[in-house]
Amino acid sequence: MIRVLVIDDEALIRTGFTHILNTADDIEVVAAVPGGQAIATVRELHPDVVLLDIRMPDVDGLTVLTDLRRMPDPPVVAILTTFDADEYVATALRTGAAGFLLKDTDPEQLPYLVRALAEGGTVLSSRVTRTVVDGYLDKGEREPAVRLTDRLTERERAVLVLMAEGLANADIGERMHLSAGTIKGHVSCVLSKLEVSSRVQAALIAERAGLLGPSQDGDTR
Numbered sequence: 001m002i003r004v005l006v007i008d009d010e011a012l013i014r015t016g017f018t019h020i021l022n023t024a025d026d027i028e029v030v031a032a033v034p035g036g037q038a039i040a041t042v043r044e045l046h047p048d049v050v051l052l053d054i055r056m057p058d059v060d061g062l063t064v065l066t067d068l069r070r071m072p073d074p075p076v077v078a079i080l081t082t083f084d085a086d087e088y089v090a091t092a093l094r095t096g097a098a099g100f101l102l103k104d105t106d107p108e109q110l111p112y113l114v115r116a117l118a119e120g121g122t123v124l125s126s127r128v129t130r131t132v133v134d135g136y137l138d139k140g141e142r143e144p145a146v147r148l149t150d151r152l153t154e155r156e157r158a159v160l161v162l163m164a165e166g167l168a169n170a171d172i173g174e175r176m177h178l179s180a181g182t183i184k185g186h187v188s189c190v191l192s193k194l195e196v197s198s199r200v201q202a203a204l205i206a207e208r209a210g211l212l213g214p215s216q217d218g219d220t221r
Contacts, residue, residue: 099123
C-alpha cells in the first residue's frame with residue numbers, strides 16, 4: 001500500500017486528489033492538510049509520497065520541501081503546480097523535488113503517476129516550460145549538459161536514459177539484464193558524476209544533452 005499525503009491550501013484540491021487516489025486498491029491517502037500542518041503530519045504519519053503545493057498562503061511550499069528533504073528518511077516529494085511561476089519550479093528542482101504534477105492532471109493518470117514516484121521513478125510533464133529547463137541548467141553553476149553526460153560510461157548513459165524515462169531500478173535492471181542492486185550502484189554514480197541529488201534533475205540534464213526523444217504531456221521520466 002502506497003501511503004500518500006496531500007498538502008494544499010485549497011480544500012477542493014485536497015478533496016479531489018483524495019477521492020481520486022483512494023479509488024486505487026494499492027494507494028491510501030493518509031491525510032490531506034494545508035501547508036501549516038505539513039511537517040507535523042509527515043512526522044506523525046510517515047507517508048511514502050507527499051504531493052506538495054508549491055504556493056500556499058499560510059506557508060512557503062519551498063520551505064516545506066527544504067524541511068522535508070532534511071529529514072533522516074524523507075518521503076518522496078512531488079510538486080503540485082500550475083507552472084505560473086517558473087522560478088519557483090526551478091528552485092524546487094535544485095532542492096530535490098522528485099517530480100511535478102499539474103493540478104489539472106487527467107484523473108485516470110494520477111494513480112499511475114503516484115505509483116511511478118513510489119517506485120523510484122520521476123514524473124516530469126512535457127508542459128514544464130523551456131524557461132524552467134533553461135533556468136535550471138543555465139545559471140553558470142555547472143558545466144553544459146553535454147560535458148556532464150560525457151563523464152558517464154556507455155552503461156551509465158544507458159541507465160540515465162532509462163532513469164529519465166521514469167523507470168524504477170528493478171525495471172531498469174530487467175531491461176538491461178542486471179540486478180536491481182547493480183542498477184542502484186550505477187544510479188548513484190550517475191547522480192554523482194552529473195553533480196545532482198535527484199533523478200528528476202538528472203532527467204533534465206539528459207533532455208538538455210539531447211539523449212531523450214520528445215515527451216507527451218503527463219508522462220513519467
